[in-house]
Amino acid sequence: MVVVVGTxxxxxxxxxxxxxxxxxxxxxxxxxxxxxxxVAAHPLQPVLISMPGVGVRTAARLITEVSGKDxxxxxxxxxxxxxxxxxxxxxxxxxxxxxSRRGNKVLKRxxxxxxxxxxHDQVSRAYCDWMNAEGKxxxxxxxxxxxxxxxxxxMMRDGTLCENEPKKHARAA
Numbered sequence: 001m002v003v004v005v006g007t008x009x010x011x012x013x014x015x016x017x018x019x020x021x022x023x024x025x026x027x028x029x030x031x032x033x034x035x036x037x038x039v040a041a042h043p044l045q046p047v048l049i050s051m052p053g054v055g056v057r058t059a060a061r062l063i064t065e066v067s068g069k070d071x072x073x074x075x076x077x078x079x080x081x082x083x084x085x086x087x088x089x090x091x092x093x094x095x096x097x098x099x100s101r102r103g104n105k106v107l108k109r110x111x112x113x114x115x116x117x118x119x120h121d122q123v124s125r126a127y128c129d130w131m132n133a134e135g136k137x138x139x140x141x142x143x144x145x146x147x148x149x150x151x152x153x154x155m156m157r158d159g160t161l162c163e164n165e166p167k168k169h170a171r172a173a
Contacts, residue, residue, distance in 0.1 A: 050161035053118030058110055065107040074153035081107040083146045115145040
């Protein structure tokens with residue numbers, strides 16, 4: 001019979017790690033409940049949750065990043081999030097439109113993740129498919145995040161809920 005040195009120590013360590021993991025999961029669940037309570041109490045909650053792809057965690061992120069800031073236009077909100085295109089220039093060289101590396105990374109990520117989640121929604125999916133049919137590449141079709149930023153601005157400004165009605169696009173065949 002072969003006995004590996006440290007077997008008993010490994011059992012002690014693993015049981016301790018299992019207890020710590022269980023405690024962390026309980027703590028995470030408690031924080032999730034508290035987060036839901038805080039978001040539900042915020043006046044923007046019904047407006048944000050009505051948008052496809054925005055759940056409690058995304059709404060919490062949007063609230064923390066946008067509340068208390070006054071944006072004059074949807075373009076200002078998009079610029080703050082880093083969703084506006086930039087022209088790169090150096091001397092006489094102009095390199096066209098590129099995505100911005102500036103802006104609030106947390107807000108940009110929240111808008112992109114909600115855009116990806118919204119692809120399950122018929123309206124958002126139709127817009128992306130329309131962009132692809134127009135010959136746009138996938139990352140250009142993901143301008144859904146910028147479009148959602150415009151909608152989000154209007155919803156927060158007016159306090160209106162998101163309307164999920166399919167619309168015909170002007171250039172759609």
